[in-house]
Amino acid sequence: MVDGKSIISIAPDAKVAIISALLKHPDDLSNLSSIRQKLIREKAIVDQQLKIGVQNQMEETKEALDILGTTKEQVLGIRANMKNIDSLCKDAQGLIKDYPRIRKISQTHQNFVATQSLVNNFQELHQDLDRIKSMMKEDKRNILGPAPNLLMVHYQLYKLEQLRDKTLYMARDEPLDVKVTLKEYFGRLDQVIQEFEEYLWELTRNMIDLIKSKQGSVIVRLIKIIESEESADAKAVTLTTKSEHRGSRQGLGGKKTDKAPRTVKSLRSKFLDILHDEVSRKFNILLERVDSEPLECLEATDFVFPDLALVYDDLVPRSPSNYKIFPFLVIEYHRHVYELVNKIVNSPDLDGGRILHLLRWVREYYASMNHQLGVTEELLEPQLLDGNEQGLLDEYLKLVRTNLIKWTNNMMATATAEFVERQTAPEKDSDKLYHMQTANLLFEMVNQQVTLAADSQQSTVMEQVVRECIQVIKDYQKKWKELTTAEMRKQMDSPGTAPAGLAEYIMAATNDQIKCAEFADALLIRIEKDNMIKNRKNFEAARDLLNETMDDFFDVATHGANALLDLAFNDVKEPLSKLHTSSWYDDDPMGLIIATLKDYNDDFRIHLNDYMFNKLVDWMLERLMIAQIDALRNKGAKLKFPICEDRLQQDRAAVFNFFVQYKPINDLEQDFDAIEKLHKFTCSTKMAAYLNFYSMKRIYHDLPLTLVEDILGRRDDLDRSSIKEIMDPIKEKFKDKDPIDAARSPTVFSKVKQ
Numbered sequence: 175m176v177d178g179k180s181i182i183s184i185a186p187d188a189k190v191a192i193i194s195a196l197l198k199h200p201d202d203l204s205n206l207s208s209i210r211q212k213l214i215r216e217k218a219i220v221d222q223q224l225k226i227g228v229q230n231q232m233e234e235t236k237e238a239l240d241i242l243g244t245t246k247e248q249v250l251g252i253r254a255n256m257k258n259i260d261s262l263c264k265d266a267q268g269l270i271k272d273y274p275r276i277r278k279i280s281q282t283h284q285n286f287v288a289t290q291s292l293v294n295n296f297q298e299l300h301q302d303l304d305r306i307k308s309m310m311k312e313d314k315r316n317i318l319g320p321a322p323n324l325l326m327v328h329y330q331l332y333k334l335e336q337l338r339d340k341t342l343y344m345a346r347d348e349p350l351d352v353k354v355t356l357k358e359y360f361g362r363l364d365q366v367i368q369e370f371e372e373y374l375w376e377l378t379r380n381m382i383d384l385i386k387s388k389q390g391s392v393i394v395r396l397i398k399i400i401e402s403e404e405s406a407d408a409k410a411v412t413l414t415t416k417s418e419h420r421g422s423r424q425g426l427g428g429k430k431t432d433k434a435p436r437t438v439k440s441l442r443s444k445f446l447d448i449l450h451d452e453v454s455r456k457f458n459i460l461l462e463r464v465d466s467e468p469l470e471c472l473e474a475t476d477f478v479f480p481d482l483a484l485v486y487d488d489l490v491p492r493s494p495s496n497y498k499i500f501p502f503l504v505i506e507y508h509r510h511v512y513e514l515v516n517k518i519v520n521s522p523d524l525d526g527g528r529i530l531h532l533l534r535w536v537r538e539y540y541a542s543m544n545h546q547l548g549v550t551e552e553l554l555e556p557q558l559l560d561g562n563e564q565g566l567l568d569e570y571l572k573l574v575r576t577n578l579i580k581w582t583n584n585m586m587a588t589a590t591a592e593f594v595e596r597q598t599a600p601e602k603d604s605d606k607l608y609h610m611q612t613a614n615l616l617f618e619m620v621n622q623q624v625t626l627a628a629d630s631q632q633s634t635v636m637e638q639v640v641r642e643c644i645q646v647i648k649d650y651q652k653k654w655k656e657l658t659t660a661e662m663r664k665q666m667d668s669p670g671t672a673p674a675g676l677a678e679y680i681m682a683a684t685n686d687q688i689k690c691a692e693f694a695d696a697l698l699i700r701i702e703k704d705n706m707i708k709n710r711k712n713f714e715a716a717r718d719l720l721n722e723t724m725d726d727f728f729d730v731a732t733h734g735a736n737a738l739l740d741l742a743f744n745d746v747k748e749p750l751s752k753l754h755t756s757s758w759y760d761d762d763p764m765g766l767i768i769a770t771l772k773d774y775n776d777d778f779r780i781h782l783n784d785y786m787f788n789k790l791v792d793w794m795l796e797r798l799m800i801a802q803i804d805a806l807r808n809k810g811a812k813l814k815f816p817i818c819e820d821r822l823q824q825d826r827a828a829v830f831n832f833f834v835q836y837k838p839i840n841d842l843e844q845d846f847d848a849i850e851k852l853h854k855f856t857c858s859t860k861m862a863a864y865l866n867f868y869s870m871k872r873i874y875h876d877l878p879l880t881l882v883e884d885i886l887g888r889r890d891d892l893d894r895s896s897i898k899e900i901m902d903p904i905k906e907k908f909k910d911k912d913p914i915d916a917a918r919s920p921t922v923f924s925k926v927k928q
Contacts, residue, residue, distance in 0.1 A: 299334065299359075303366050306330050310366075314373060317380055318387045324395045328402070331370055334363055339436060374399065374441075378448040382481050385488045394492050401494065403441045410436035442497070450506055457510035461517060468518045469531055475514065478507050479546050486547065504547070508554045511539070515558050519566065526577070526623070529570040530630040533563060537632070571638055574623055578646040585615050586653055593657060593683065596673040600682035608682035608781045609689070616650060617693040624697065624706070633709035636701070640716040644723050647690075651730045654683055662737050666744060677741050677774070681782045684734030688783045691727035694720050731783075735790045738782075739797055742774040753805035753825070754888070759817060764825040768832045771798070775836070791836045792845075796922060798829060799849050803926045806856070807884045813856065815891040822853045848874060848922050856885050860892075863900045871907065875915040876924040879908050 309323035338360045345352055377384065377396050384392050413435075460471040485503050493499045518524070518532060536558050543549045551557075559566060589612050592600075600608045620643045627639035658680060665672045698720045700706075707713040743750075749763035749770075757763065771794065778787050802825065805811065826849060833842055851870040858866045863886075871877055882904060886897045 299337075299363065302330060302334060303362055306366060307369075310370060310373060317376060318383055318389060319392075320389060321377070321392045321395065324392065325398065327370060328399045331363075331367055332402070332406075335367060338363055343435065371441075371444075375444070375448045378445055379452045381449070381452075381489065382484060385484045390488055390492055393489065397493050397497075400441045400445055403439050406436060407438045407440060410438055446502060449503065453503070453506045453510055457514060460514055464514065464517045465521060465523075468521050468524075469528060471514065472518060472532065472535055475511060478511065479542055482507060482547055504549055504554075509556070512556055512558055516560075519559065526570050526573045527626045527629070529566055529573070530626050530635065532559075533566060533570075533632065533635070534630045536563065567635060567638075570635075571642055574639060574642050575646070578619060578623065578643065579649075581619050582616065582646050582650055585612055586650065590653075590657060593679050594661065594673075596675040596679055599675060600679055602781070606780055607685050607783060608678055609685050610679075610682045612650075612683075613686040613689040613693065616647070616690065617697070620647070620693075621697065624701070628704070628706045633707045633712040636707045637709075637712040637716045640701075640719055644719045647694075647723055648726065651687075651726050654687070654730050655733050658683065658734055658737050662740060665741065677738060677777065678781070680734050680737050680741075681778070684731045684738070684786055685783045687727045687731035687734065688786055691724045691731070694724045694727065731786055732789070735786055735793065738774070738778065738790065739794055742771055742794070743797060743801070745774075746770045750801050750805060751808055753802065754808055754811035754813065754818075756810065756812065758821060759814065764828050767798075768828050772832065779836075788836075791833065795829075795833050795837070795842075795845055796925075799845075799922055800925050802829075802849060803852060803881070803923070806852075806888065807881070807927065811888050813885075813889045815857075815889065819857045822857065826850065826853065852885075855882075856889075860896055860900055864903050867904050868907065874921045874923050875912070875918055876921055878923060878926065878928055879905065880928060881923070881926060 306327055309327050313319065313321040313323050313327070342353070342356055342360070345356055374396060377392060381393060384390070456477065457475075460474055463471050482500075482504060486500050490500050515532065515536065518528070521528075539558065540551045540554070543554065544551065589610055592610070600610060603609050623639055623643055624636070627636045630636070661672075661676055661679075665676050698717060701716065701720075702713070707716055746767045749766045752758055752761070752763040775791070775794070778790060782790065806813075826846065830842065830846060833845075837845075848870075851866070851873070855863065855866040855870055867882065883897075883901060886892060886900060889897075892900070
């Protein structure tokens with residue numbers, strides 16, 4: 175044996191491998207005889223085992239053949255005995271005298287017994303009915319009670335019903351008056367049966383309440399009754415199928431077996447119909463209120479999930495699986511929910527808030543069906559909203575857009591009339607800042623729409639609502655820029671006919687734009703803090719839109735601030751034109767300029783937003799510096815030396831002293847560097863001119879060559895040859911353009927006249 179197997183029973187290839195394993199070394203050949211003896215013994219053992227196995231198989235086969243032979247003999251014996259029995263039966267009828275008479279007497283006795291039983295039942299019918307009604311009355315006292323007599327009542331009525339059917343069937347060939355009398359006699363039974371069925375349906379209608387009241391046994395008994403009646407219906411249908419007109423049959427010994435037909439009740443079908451009607455009743459109450467309270471009706475469907483959970487946990491285990499009671503009720507509830515939702519959708523007063531609430535409710539409904547009951551959306555037909563959620567969302571967005579445009583147009587119509595007519599000064603807040611009502615009204619509308627959209631709990635809805643709001647805001651911004659530009663044009667073209675107070679209203683509008691930017695920032699913070707847009711992609715899109723809108727508000731505010739500067743500098747246009755002319759040496763046009771700008775700034779400082787005022791001061795300084803630079807080329811400008819040096823210094827000092835009231839001195843000195851270097855170059859000697867130019871050009875890379883040449887041309891101490899001597903090296907320097915200059919930021923010199 176090798177590893178528990180005989181080498182004889184192993185395949186040839188395996189044998190070779192085993193022999194190789196046995197004879198690994200030359201020394202193993204000395205054991206060859208012992209190995210051979212071992213293999214012979216193994217072969218003998220295997221042969222013995224095979225012999226025993228074959229012998230056992232032969233014995234079992236022989237035993238089986240013997241059994242088959244015995245069985246055949248028994249079958250033949252049974253066949254012979256059956257023939258003998260049949261022969262004896264036929265002979266017995268001939269041996270008994272008056273057999274037909276005896277059979278008739280026997281049948282008469284049976285009929286008498288049956289008749290006596292029928293009469294007894296007839297006599298006891300009303301007593302039985304009284305007892306049944308008493309048991310029913312006891313059970314019906316509490317519709318949610320234990321109903322202990324339910325099965326007994328059904329059993330008694332079932333027996334009486336059989337009696338009625340049998341009696342009426344037996345009297346089918348009797349005269350009409352007999353039939354009428356019998357039906358009248360059984361009339362009370364019919365009433366009690368009807369009353370019992372109504373009681374069953376009342377229990378059915380209260381099935382959910384029975385479960386809640388821990389009366390599951392009542393449901394079990396109710397379904398048992400329905401099952402019993404269904405079984406009787408099935409037997410009746412089977413008999414009817416075999417023979418629609420079955421007559422009497424003569425049985426063994428002449429026994430008559432009449433089968434009374436049964437009226438099919440189909441209680442199971444009625445049971446399901448009652449459940450359907452009960453669900454309809456619950457929803458019909460809500461459907462009647464939809465027109466007046468649509469959202470309240472939607473929330474009032476909160477009974478759906480608890481009811482279905484009770485059905486799954488308590489009713490399904492107590493009902494036959496072929497009833498499929500849970501899928502049936504799920505579909506019943508769902509179809510009524512579908513009807514309710516459709517009626518709300520078709521409501522004439524469906525506004526944006528209701529649409530969003532409905533969209534959120536539908537999502538929550540499907541989620542609850544899946545998570546609480548394990549019913550996926552695909553199994554719920556028809557689909558709520560008919561799968562047209564996007565269409566409803568589009569309708570909502572259309573409403574949002576329409577309402578926002580309507581409200582914004584009305585708001586801007588009022589604001590435009592106030593802005594254009596300027597019959598009274600604009601309102602002031604507690605900080606004395608001018609303002610209009612548009613900022614508050616606009617973002618009151620926007621926040622209202624965002625709050626409504628948040629109720630949908632859908633990121634896409636929120637983003638799209640923000641997008642719609644931004645589009646309306648852009649129109650609002652555009653209208654303010656256009657309105658400011660149009661009124662500025664009227665003021666410039668016809669200052670005598672334009673109403674006063676334009677600067678005040680521009681300040682009010684500018685303040686409103688800054689306030690709008692703050693509102694937009696607060697809205698973004700609110701959306702992020704309250705996690706109104708859970709989807710990251712949708713949130714980033716909304717955030718970018720709001721950030722862009724804030725920039726646009728600052729752009730509109732900047733437009734307003736520049737309009738204020740246009741008004742201010744329009745008033746100093748004449749004194750600016752006198753700078754560096756002959757009047758400049760006799761009068762003080764710069765003093766008049768500063769005084770005028772101070773009047774404006776005194777108003778701006780009090781009534782304009784601090785942030786915009788500081789920006790306006792920077793822009794005013796830049797404009798004044800540009801005006802000073804351009805004034806060096808005024809018509810009739812003449813730089814008289816050496817007196818012009820003192821006048822330039824006086825003008826710079828006047829401007830510096832004016833702006834130092836509004837800006838830190840270090841910042842102001844940095845801003846004045848350009849004009850100081852330009853004036854220094856203007857007053858340079860021929861020897862120092864190039865050095866001063868180079869010092870200025872190195873910092874202000876966009877200094878125009880024409881400006882340098884024009885300044886030198888207005889000096890009365892330089893002739894043409896001197897100017898040429900100064901300009902030649904400067905022009906050479908201009909030819910050496912540094913590539914780095916193209917990447918440098920523009921300076922104040924980029925804005926002067928070329």
